[in-house]
Amino acid sequence: xxxxxxxxxxxxxxxxxxxxxxxxxxxxxxxxxxxxxxxxxxxxxxxxxxxxxxxxxxxxxxxxxxxxxxxxxxxxxxxxxxxxxxxxxxxxxxxxxxxxxxxxxxxxxxxxxxxxxxxxxxxxxxxxxxxxxxxxxxxxxxxxxxxxxxxxxxxxxxxxxxxxxxxxxxxxxxxxx
Amino acid sequence: xxxxxxxxxxxxxxxxxxxxxxxxxxxxxxxxxxxxxxxxxxxxxxxxxxxxxxxxxxxxxxxxxxxxxxxxxxxxxxxxxxxxxxxxxxxxxxxxxxxxxxxxxxxxxxxxxxxxxxxxxxxxxxxxxxxxxxxxxxxxxxxxxxx
Numbered sequence: 001x002x003x004x005x006x007x008x009x010x011x012x013x014x015x016x017x018x019x020x021x022x023x024x025x026x027x028x029x030x031x032x033x034x035x036x037x038x039x040x041x042x043x044x045x046x047x048x049x050x051x052x053x054x055x056x057x058x059x060x061x062x063x064x065x066x067x068x069x070x071x072x073x074x075x076x077x078x079x080x081x082x083x084x085x086x087x088x089x090x091x092x093x094x095x096x097x098x099x100x101x102x103x104x105x106x107x108x109x110x111x112x113x114x115x116x117x118x119x120x121x122x123x124x125x126x127x128x129x130x131x132x133x134x135x136x137x138x139x140x141x142x143x144x145x146x147x148x149x150x151x152x153x154x155x156x157x158x159x160x161x162x163x164x165x166x167x168x169x170x171x172x173x174x175x176x177x
Numbered sequence: 178x179x180x181x182x183x184x185x186x187x188x189x190x191x192x193x194x195x196x197x198x199x200x201x202x203x204x205x206x207x208x209x210x211x212x213x214x215x216x217x218x219x220x221x222x223x224x225x226x227x228x229x230x231x232x233x234x235x236x237x238x239x240x241x242x243x244x245x246x247x248x249x250x251x252x253x254x255x256x257x258x259x260x261x262x263x264x265x266x267x268x269x270x271x272x273x274x275x276x277x278x279x280x281x282x283x284x285x286x287x288x289x290x291x292x293x294x295x296x297x298x299x300x301x302x303x304x305x306x307x308x309x310x311x312x313x314x315x316x317x318x319x320x321x322x323x324x
Contacts, residue, residue: 045286046284046285046286048223071223077286078286078289080286081286081290156221157220157221160220160221160222160223160224161220163223163224163225164224167224167225169224171216171219171220172216172219172233172237
């Protein structure tokens, strides 16, 4: 009986040690945000991030691709509470975000891909997209392994304003309906 | 345990009282302040979300009754929690208000936690532990308001 209790305690102790070692194991450190030109908050699951990419030699007024890293689902947001709680022990360094891709050609906006996934990696500083990669350190837009242009993060408000123009939903003015 | 729960109740009462005082100071019910808050907020949220629909179709056109509801709601909830008067009702009101804020364009995961913090005051008779509910329940034992 006594040895069984000892065995149980020993197993529990080993399991605890294993968990602690996993939590404290040296992990690759994320790039400090001040060194990033494009900043994505991995713990903000209600955030919409708009990344506007323009091809080399082209101005944004002529056309661009807009990557929208959408907010996560309700349950994913609940899970983020856990990420907050354990960040002192295990810091989150990557995330997968729902993605929509829009394009604007000579003032004509349209949806290119309505539902996809973007992978944000804060260790390498890259955002992996289905058709390209964005380097968050310098905003470089990489298509098929080669630099294709430059990306910048839009102010969220500007992103939504652009989206409203696509949806033909002007902002309310506050007058009587 | 009781002391901790009562401490939390007073803390949440102060939180609501602070929010209510701010709104009275900002002249919520005597000006179009809430409308400007809504007009600003609608630029910051997904135009396809329910929150945007709510602000556009309910919030902005009906900002006056909503301002009354928020201002008086927060004041009464703060008073209920602080004095332990109709405490369970105040806690239900607080949870409803958190839920309304969340669906009304101010959704944030922390609102879920904040909303759940009021649950013990719905379940347990904390107003009878310390508050006016104790006397009121003695006088009106059949009433669910002071239970």
